[in-house]
Amino acid sequence: MTPADAAELLTLCAAFDRRTIGEADARAWGYALRDIPLDDDTRDAVADHYGQTEKWITPAHVRQIRARIREARIGAAHPVYEPPQGDYETGADFTERRRAQLAAAADGTLPAQSITQALDAAPPREVLALVAGVGRNVDENQPRPYVAPEVRAEVRATLPNNRAALVELAVACPNEQCRAGVRRLCKNSRGSELRNVHGRRRDAYAVEYAQCTECSAAPRQQCNAAEPHPVRIRAALADRALVEQSEAEQDRLARLMSTPPQPRNTRVRHTSGGSRR
Known part of the structure; x- marks a missing residue:
């Protein structure tokens, strides 16, 4: 970040805290953030800071919040490193390619994806078979893990x-x-x-x-x-x-x-004519 970039960043800070900006301020901030570019992540760090607190922001706050923003993108992207096929890869080559991959994830070039998507992995057949059997009655012919x-x-x-x-x-x-x-x-x-x-x-x-x-x-x-x-x-x-x-x-x-049968309740039936008394 150059002093001119720092002056632009301080102008954004002044919109929140009404600070006064001078040439010395721009030079000091530019030197403290000399390895940090003036990009959207840096501007978002200022906005996130004043969205949470009223305290004046410092270069240390900008650096820390910007790092958290970029680390969150890396965690959401789950970048999995795949070495080039057929080429011999040295330790220096791996370091360079891995850093480029993480930088791309932090910049948002790599889209967010789940671990399963990143690994291109599907559940094993055994797991799928168990999931398919959830909620179904157990076959009586199958062995049961009970006491013999x-x-x-x-x-x-x-x-x-x-x-x-x-x-x-x-x-x-x-x-x-x-x-x-x-x-x-x-x-x-x-x-x-x-x-x-x-x-x-x-x-x-x-x-x-x-x-x-x-x-x-x-x-x-x-x-x-x-x-x-x-x-x-x-x-x-x-x-x-x-x-x-x-x-x-x-x-x-x-x-x-063990319960004896109850006696039957018999009724008198008339089989011939005549009146009953």
Whole structure:
């Protein structure tokens, strides 16, 4: 920026803050912004500054705001560098071409685009297949990530009959305030038994008996994360729902079988003529 350019920029500043401009001001601003051209980004920096504050603008403000404007364009363009095909590229060539690309993005020559558009990438077929299946019923013939029926039966055999639905009782509760043993109901801080189990006991049951479809962790093997993956916990909870549904159906059938039939209400029918008294 030359002193003449600086004088023009200071004239724009004076339209906002009513400052007086002299030759010394133009020379000082021109020297402070000697590597900054007088372009639309520089003028926008002045306008953006006075759109946010009443403080007098300085060359440092112009430099900082102008840099943010240009960095925003680079971030929106997502410039991806592609080396020239068939040509040997040195480090100096790469630096020169990359700087030219970033300068073009900062100037607005490169249009704004998403990362997918910049990489010219499409989702993998596996992801598209999963997206297509969202909201559709699961085919009963497909394998389900639930606890195997024989494992469920083994666990239920070790539990009291009135607690068969709480399959999580097959493991001890790791909650520090509970520490309920196997086949013992969880307790709250007051020592009262709960009708459900603590979350950590649910997680422990999922690790003990369910297989994780996300990290392929086998039963009794921890997931490759600090806590069991949600898909593994959902598998265990789904299995518990199947157990509860089966228990409810068995109880309903048992009540029906144990209830004696109601006596039939017979009526007297007249098969011959005559009056009824």
